[in-house]
Amino acid sequence: MKETLFLKNTEAFAESMIRCGIRGHFAYPITPATDVMKYTARKLPEVGGRMVQMESELAVSNALAGYACAGKLGATSTSGPGMTLMQEAIGFMAAGELPCIMLDAMRVGPGDGDIIGAQSTYYQATRGGAHGDYRVIVLAPSCGQEIVELMPVGIKLSLTYRNPVLFVVDGVTCQMTETTTFDDPYDYTADFDTSDWSYTGADDHSKRFLLTGSYTHEQGYEMNERMRRKYEEITEKEQRWEQVEVDDAEVLVVAFGIHGRMCKDLVANFRNEGKRVGFIRPISLWPFPNKAFENIPSSVKSILVVEMNHGQMVDDVRLAVNGRVPVHFLGKTGGDIPMCTLAEMSCEVSKLLEGE
Amino acid sequence: MQTLADYYGETLKFDKLYNYCPGCGHGIVTRLVVETIEALGIREKTMSVVGIGCGGFSHHYMNVDAIEAIHGRSPATAIGYKVALPDHVVFTYQGDGDTSAIGLHEIMHAANRGMPITCIMVNNSVFGMTGGQMSPTTIPGQVTTTTATGRDVDIHGHPLLVPEMMRAMNGVAYLARESVVDAKSINKAAKSIRKAFECQIKGLGFSFVEVISPCPTGLHLKVPDAYEFAAKETLSYFKPQVFKNALENNDEV
Numbered sequence A: 001m002k003e004t005l006f007l008k009n010t011e012a013f014a015e016s017m018i019r020c021g022i023r024g025h026f027a028y029p030i031t032p033a034t035d036v037m038k039y040t041a042r043k044l045p046e047v048g049g050r051m052v053q054m055e056s057e058l059a060v061s062n063a064l065a066g067y068a069c070a071g072k073l074g075a076t077s078t079s080g081p082g083m084t085l086m087q088e089a090i091g092f093m094a095a096g097e098l099p100c101i102m103l104d105a106m107r108v109g110p111g112d113g114d115i116i117g118a119q120s121t122y123y124q125a126t127r128g129g130a131h132g133d134y135r136v137i138v139l140a141p142s143c144g145q146e147i148v149e150l151m152p153v154g155i156k157l158s159l160t161y162r163n164p165v166l167f168v169v170d171g172v173t174c175q176m177t178e179t180t181t182f183d184d185p186y187d188y189t190a191d192f193d194t195s196d197w198s199y200t201g202a203d204d205h206s207k208r209f210l211l212t213g214s215y216t217h218e219q220g221y222e223m224n225e226r227m228r229r230k231y232e233e234i235t236e237k238e239q240r241w242e243q244v245e246v247d248d249a250e251v252l253v254v255a256f257g258i259h260g261r262m263c264k265d266l267v268a269n270f271r272n273e274g275k276r277v278g279f280i281r282p283i284s285l286w287p288f289p290n291k292a293f294e295n296i297p298s299s300v301k302s303i304l305v306v307e308m309n310h311g312q313m314v315d316d317v318r319l320a321v322n323g324r325v326p327v328h329f330l331g332k333t334g335g336d337i338p339m340c341t342l343a344e345m346s347c348e349v350s351k352l353l354e355g356e
Numbered sequence B: 001m002q003t004l005a006d007y008y009g010e011t012l013k014f015d016k017l018y019n020y021c022p023g024c025g026h027g028i029v030t031r032l033v034v035e036t037i038e039a040l041g042i043r044e045k046t047m048s049v050v051g052i053g054c055g056g057f058s059h060h061y062m063n064v065d066a067i068e069a070i071h072g073r074s075p076a077t078a079i080g081y082k083v084a085l086p087d088h089v090v091f092t093y094q095g096d097g098d099t100s101a102i103g104l105h106e107i108m109h110a111a112n113r114g115m116p117i118t119c120i121m122v123n124n125s126v127f128g129m130t131g132g133q134m135s136p137t138t139i140p141g142q143v144t145t146t147t148a149t150g151r152d153v154d155i156h157g158h159p160l161l162v163p164e165m166m167r168a169m170n171g172v173a174y175l176a177r178e179s180v181v182d183a184k185s186i187n188k189a190a191k192s193i194r195k196a197f198e199c200q201i202k203g204l205g206f207s208f209v210e211v212i213s214p215c216p217t218g219l220h221l222k223v224p225d226a227y228e229f230a231a232k233e234t235l236s237y238f239k240p241q242v243f244k245n246a247l248e249n250n251d252e253v
Helices: A009-019 A032-046 A059-070 A080-095 A122-127 A145-160 A171-175 A218-239 A257-272 A311-323 A342-353 B003-008 B026-040 B054-061 B076-085 B096-100 B104-113 B162-166 B183-201 B223-237 B246-252
Strands: A003-008 A024-027 A050-053 A074-078 A102-110 A112-118 A138-139 A164-169 A177-182 A241-244 A250-252 A277-282 A285-286 A302-308 A326-330 B048-050 B063-068 B089-095 B117-123 B174-181 B206-212 B243-244
Touching: A009 A032, A009 A102, A009 A145, A009 A164, A009 A171, A009 B206, A024 A032, A024 A059, A024 A241, A024 A326, A024 B223, A032 A050, A050 B076, A059 A102, A059 B026, A059 B076, A074 A080, A080 A122, A080 A218, A102 A145, A102 A171, A112 A171, A122 A285, A122 B174, A122 B206, A138 A145, A138 A218, A138 B223, A138 B243, A145 A177, A145 A218, A164 A171, A164 A257, A171 A257, A218 B183, A241 A257, A241 B117, A241 B246, A250 A257, A250 A342, A257 A342, A257 B063, A257 B104, A302 A311, A302 A342, A311 B063, A326 A342, A326 B076, A342 B054, B003 B026, B026 B054, B026 B089, B026 B117, B026 B183, B048 B054, B048 B076, B054 B089, B063 B076, B076 B089, B076 B104, B076 B117, B089 B096, B089 B183, B096 B104, B096 B117, B104 B117, B104 B206, B117 B183, B162 B174, B162 B243, B174 B183, B174 B223, B174 B246, B183 B206, B183 B246, B206 B223, B243 B246
Parallel strands: A024 A050, A024 A074, A074 A102, A102 A164, A138 A164, A250 A277, A250 A302, A302 A326, B048 B063, B048 B089, B089 B117, B117 B206, B174 B206
Antiparallel strands: A003 A177, A102 A112, A138 A285, A241 A277, B174 B243
16 A cells, blocks of 8 residues: 655655665764654664664764674765765775665755755765775655655665665755655565675674775785676666656756756746757766767757756766767855756756857 | 694684784783683674774684774774674774774763673784874873874873773773783783673673783884883783673672
8 A cells, every 4th residue: 555645855765764674774963864863763663673873974884884794784864074974984885895775965065064955965976985996876866756766776776786875865855845655665675685795693604704905915906806897787787867858859958856856847848838958867876877878869959967066967977978069067056045946947048049 | 632723612713824923912812802702602693893903803813703894983883783683792802093092982982872792902002003103092101103202291192091981981881901911910801801791791781891912013122021011111001900890780689
């Protein structure tokens, strides 16, 4: 039986992770992610789980690593400065091939920044802030319903590839309250047997130990080569995006998260006027959906990337387009309205349609 | 002929080359932990979470699962593991740099949380692996590669007394400082390490044992001189004692 709830999207994240089988949530209060831990603190004990409030995001992320070592999929939720503190352990978990689910309720940076929503951690999410050649799978839902739909996807990705999976949701979307429909609870984590790699005591196997360093240079090389092959497989298989009205478009808008959601109205408005505008909304930010740009039609004269930052994903769009079409950028971060309005986006698209 | 395996059982692991320097006190502390695990019969469900530094080698000589955690973070990692598997025995094995410099935050909150895990802090008063730099527990006047004229407390502060900081925390069930500077001290250290693990198994709370241990390489001393330095100089500042023992209270009940 499906159930429709009226929830803040941070709560929708919490509810969906509980319904999908996650029983361990580690967190530290930080706006605008705190509602997740408030929700799980109340709800997880009802199903035999636990929210563990730690003393810092450093401790949160390292406890999450310890939890994952036992072969269990845990979660965390944070924002801006908290995400920065977690980089150390995210790199560690990627190196140790430990699964976990994370939420970055993105806010304005840098430094302490601002608590209002932003998309300014695109670089941090997709490039990572720790040392080494590692990757984190990044999913960018654009509304509460998509958070719910992507949760099983994220869990499967994390356990299939034994890799951290990060949901990035701008703080504006996080704090919206929406009607969201949930499927019946189903423990997706139970579909995966972790006993062949988890560290659960040397009772049914010989000694195992988690090593993210190396004792010989050759071991370090092999570890990196193994990870490289895994990342190549993910890049090939796991690109996700939505595209609308691309086939005959003159101008393509590319945006993720809330700006991606606004593209629906933007494109519908232009199409009503008979103007040929389409959009591509990346859903996986890593791997970036390069395939969406491989076959853009020859009708496309220009591309506009819209972000709640000063231009981060635009780099990936330019790499994907590789000079075939001019790529323009419109972006804003911070302020009382911390994003571009539909009117501003329309104005920019109109200019491009007119060839300005 | 009796072999070492006959004596130590399954927990002590022999197939890895020995990484500790000659005369290092870590070898003794590692053996004491191995003997405890063997005696308590908990090898199959024990997890060793080791820090970065020479203490990180300790699990090589133990037939137990292990996590080589991030520098200083092993108490947090151990807590996450214990949340996942509460019936398992989890201990950290860390040096003084790992525990009291970069990891002070995690160890103090782990102690205060009182979750039943065991933390062993091997204090040799220097950063040993990186070649003998000052650590928070370097004693006043001690010459290291970063305190060429000796630790000056006006600049570097006083040595950090970690168990003393934990004393007032209600979550701490077993708290002791021991040493391995002579046979008598080693016997006392063996008892404290065992009691610390017993506290965890009985679910009484957090347990912590600091063990003063000589680092001949980091101190640039011959082995006997390093033991003498630890016995006289280090122990004059870090006084061995059992601060707390919840097992006694528990036995009375």
